[in-house]
Ligand code: ATP
């Protein structure tokens with residue numbers, strides 16, 4: 335059992351993203367990959383980020399981690415973590431947060447694991463912030479491998495990543511990410527490469543460990559079932575914008591944005607009859623090059639009207655904690671910035 339000795343319970347959110355804008359410079363022009371993104375993650379809260387491919391989910395995750403490619407340019411906004419703006423922090427202080435207060439599980443476990451080093455040496459190294467002896471660190475690593483369901487961890491800790499199956503490797507990555515008892519775990523599609531049975535096991539594992547450690551989780555996924563199972567709140571992204579966010583029940587039972595409704599209608603788990611061809615949202619995600627006039631979803635929205643192509647909507651409240659960015663909600667008061 336991992337002690338929950340890092341109490342980050344406080345009134346203000348652990349992570350506050352405010353009006354974040356990010357461009358990628360490309361030979362074709364600037365891609366506006368994040369547009370005025372705001373969201374909160376409270377202490378011990380699990381927040382899911384969903385949206386079609388290209389909506390900016392990974393870009394958001396990597397921006398928080400400070401792991402962006404060189405052509406990325408944050409053009410505005412704040413990322414407050416424990417009240418400090420990560421974007422204004424000196425590189426050294428920011429780096430020291432990684433693998434300590436902040437850790438990440440990637441879609442491909444090999445991104446996080448070094449193929450030419452044993453699991454033991456990698457799991458000991460990741461504890462470099464801890465004032466413990468090597469044998470204590472080894473014992474903690476074995477305990478964590480046991481927790482994530484690696485059989486015979488005493489022996490297997492000496493093996494190399496390629497000695498494990500894909501599912502086992504992802505369990506090891508989760509063990510490594512949680513070994514440091516982060517305040518915030520960011521998981522970018524951690525189950526996408528796994529089959530359905532393994533996915534369910536990993537989701538349950540993540541949920542158990544999150545409760546045990548008491549960390550917050552930002553869980554990026556295109557799998558709505560996994561999000562419903564794991565998350566307290568959901569953020570729906572479309573073409574670089576957060577178009578709706580709210581608690582998981584509200585988003586699934588009472589979606590306010592036409593895009594959220596379309597996403598839910600395409601979810602295989604919600605289809606009333608079995609079908610060979612899964613429905614998809616018709617039309618394509620708009621180009622993110624240049625600035626968009628009007629609502630970002632207008633070209634595909636079944637409810638679009640004249641104003642939608644002229645003017646971008648603001649966020650409107652739907653219920654406590656749930657907001658959506660759509661003109662149809664205008665009779666409700668806009669959410670103040
Ligand atoms: P997926 O579900 O496929 O993982 P995503 O929601 O994670 O998609 P991102 O990978 O964040 O989407 O991409 C958002 C947009 O930014 C896309 O249009 C993508 O092509 C673009 N993009 C991402 N990284 C770069 C980069 N380094 N240079 C240029 N464009 C990029």
Ligand code: SF4
Pocket residue numbers: 591592593629630631632633635636637638639642647659660661662
């Ligand atoms: Fe559809 Fe208009 Fe609402 Fe955008 S603002 S989601 S185009 S109805």
Ligand code: MG
Pocket residue numbers: 391392393
């Ligand atoms: Mg992605």
